[in-house]
Amino acid sequence: MSVTIKDIARASGVSYSTVSKALNDSSLVKPETKRKVVETAKALGYTPNLSAKNLVSKKSRTIGLVWPSLDRVALTELVAKINNIVTEKNYFMILSVNAADHAVKMFESFQVDGILLFEGGIENQLPPLFSSSVPIITYGVARNGHPYPIVDVNHKAAISKAVEHLVSLGHKNIHYIGEDSHADKRQYQKWTGFQEAMNNAHLPVNQTDTKGLGWYDGYLAAQKVLGQESLPTALISGSYDISIGILRAVKERHLRIPEDLSLVSYDNIPQMASLETALTSVGVPIDSLAETMVESLLSLIETKDTAHSTKRLDPEIHIRKSTSIV
Template sequence: MVTIKDIAKLANVSHTTVSRALNDSPLIKPETKRKILEIVSQLKYTPNINAKSLAMQKSYTIGLFFTSITNGTSLSFFVDTVKGINSVINEEYNLFVRGIDDYHDFSSIYKRRFNGIVLMSQSEVDNAFINHVRDQNIPLVVLNREVEGQSIVNILSHDREGSCHAVNYLIKKGHNDIAIIEGAKGFKSSLERKQGYLQALIKHHIPIRNEYMVKGNYDMISGHKAMEELLSLKNPPSAVFCSNEDMAVGAINAIFAKGLNVPKDISIIGFDDIASSRYTNPSITTVKKNIEKISQIGAEKILKMVENQEVMEEKIFVETKLIFRKSVSERK
């Protein structure tokens, strides 16, 4: 196996000079760097990451943690998060992905193991994890949930504003009997989206009906079950705001199973804008929450922190956008 010492001997330089060339150091002459890289290419040399980690005292690992991967995290949400992070983090780093609820304690999470951590936070339950990471002096970026009273980089979207716009649109279309299928219990996004729903109703002086607020769990099964519950009411709603897209898909299937039509009989609006929502029948009108963009920004910030570029405490909001498709109709 080819080593740095072999390359140094062929290039007639020290192994330190070879290491600098491989790390694109400005402390080496361009001509020397070119010569070394040509030899590296000819010999098909691959750096030993473990040895490099020991030498640099870096693990070259970025942790991506979710509140839970198995409970309340839809497949599309998970994929968009990983895609966003992975598009920024280069091949020099390993991406380690886990759910916080996989851990009995956090003793295995320490600085020598993680150069930085990105947390896709969905619940206040995560606060113990946040405190542990900060105590370990591991660079941390928190996505998706606003974290109060912490000096951290926090990137999130206006969920409340987005859901308020969605319900305002339903009201503009003539709907007054508007239900909500809520998100997973304990998730901050569930609360924010419900608050936006209520805010729109209050603004337009529409009575709030408890039977129109049904629990879901951010998956298709709970959306289907919640919609069945709404359809069993004496006066079913004419429109339903679903707190995420997977539940909207489940709700649409429940409506068709009862011999009804979307949007002719009941209008549906979702949240998140997953890729498949434009291909359902009908395609789903939704609030686009750009999880991929939020994750990309988070990855950019954590790399700057890991590479010792100073990043100040900040809160970044990524705007939501209402996407008009075919699942909402005018109420006649």
């Protein structure tokens, strides 16, 4: 039989209302009384009735996250960081890998307090006329007519930083390996960002479309690039996973990084520093990105204010051992 507040009141020798206030950390209860009540509750194995509390507060203290992929390391790391922060804020998180509109409708039926939506391909973008009764923050690319508040990373600036770094080391033959996808606007921003940066540097634009974001997509694309008669002196990769495929292709060709080929990777995650050759990387640090997404959603849940609808984060470059002077 579950322990109730009345049981705690009886065991600690205080009133029912005092127990209720103490367990809700009310300033109306003396610290020594509060401590006694909490210790008694723990000793009896008391578990708060969240359903009852939710009925009173009209909050589930749960957020939903619409996640586009189960197999990409950078996204997995980001979701793990988000979950840690959500837990620290005394919320719960539910994941869905369904198409965005179906996932949102499901979360509405679960009565979540808010939703984080990772935009990706078409299946992870809400239809233009879609409406939801639940506050939504999306992680994607800011654009006119977007109906929901959005957290955006300046992907073009990230790739520009990569190009500038390589040019400063004397590289002129730089090749971009990533996905040219109009459906996934984040990837398309990187693709066009490379073109703009190279044009600004008055250098030839060389790109290879991976047609996917997995490590094997990066491996196949790198095989094509490294099989050419004239090799680039530097590569820029569109993601951590793509970089893993590139590193495998480089190793099979008996080339060395950075002695034979410099490499800069998009995605600013801790794993970059722990590879056999630590990768120079560009992007918003994963901790900052996760914190911004969660804080933005919780603020929206509390205020319902969408006036400041876009937060655009500036990328950083972390220079490590995978790049050198040409």
